[in-house]
Amino acid sequence: MAITGNYCKAYPLAQLQQFINWNSSSAKPSDKESAAEITKPYLFLQEDYTVTEGIFRDEKIIFSNVTPEWIEFCKDILHFEIPTFQTSVSKKTE
Numbered sequence: 001m002a003i004t005g006n007y008c009k010a011y012p013l014a015q016l017q018q019f020i021n022w023n024s025s026s027a028k029p030s031d032k033e034s035a036a037e038i039t040k041p042y043l044f045l046q047e048d049y050t051v052t053e054g055i056f057r058d059e060k061i062i063f064s065n066v067t068p069e070w071i072e073f074c075k076d077i078l079h080f081e082i083p084t085f086q087t088s089v090s091k092k093t094e
Contacts, residue, residue, distance in 0.1 A: 002056040007082050008044040016043060016051060019073045021065065038062060047082050049074060 016022060043062055044052045049071055053060035074080040 003058045004055060005047045005057040006085070007047045008052070008055055008057070009080060010042045010044055011078060013038060013041055013043055015078065016045070016063070018077065019070060021067070021069065022063065023065070045074060045078070045080055 038053070040053055044055055046052060046057050048057065049066045050057070050061055051063035053062055
């Protein structure tokens with residue numbers, strides 16, 4: 001069953017390829033075939049800093065070489081920021 005993470009953000013492929021060590025062949029072995037045939041103009045940066053072809057965290061992984069340099073690129077150049085989700089509690093009025 002496909003895993004949907006808490007957060008991902010779509011980026012144009014060309015923007016992701018600006019990373020000096022971008023190499024779609026760094027995908028997980030089971031996804032090498034899909035990584036070699038990137039046809040989507042947009043890819044999804046997941047909360048764990050992997051890049052996938054779709055919204056699911058564990059399918060069609062295009063880039064999984066998560067290094068400190070990659071995380072810095074995501075934060076500084078792509079301005080990728082995982083939002084803090086807060087839940088509101090409604091108070092009963094008496």
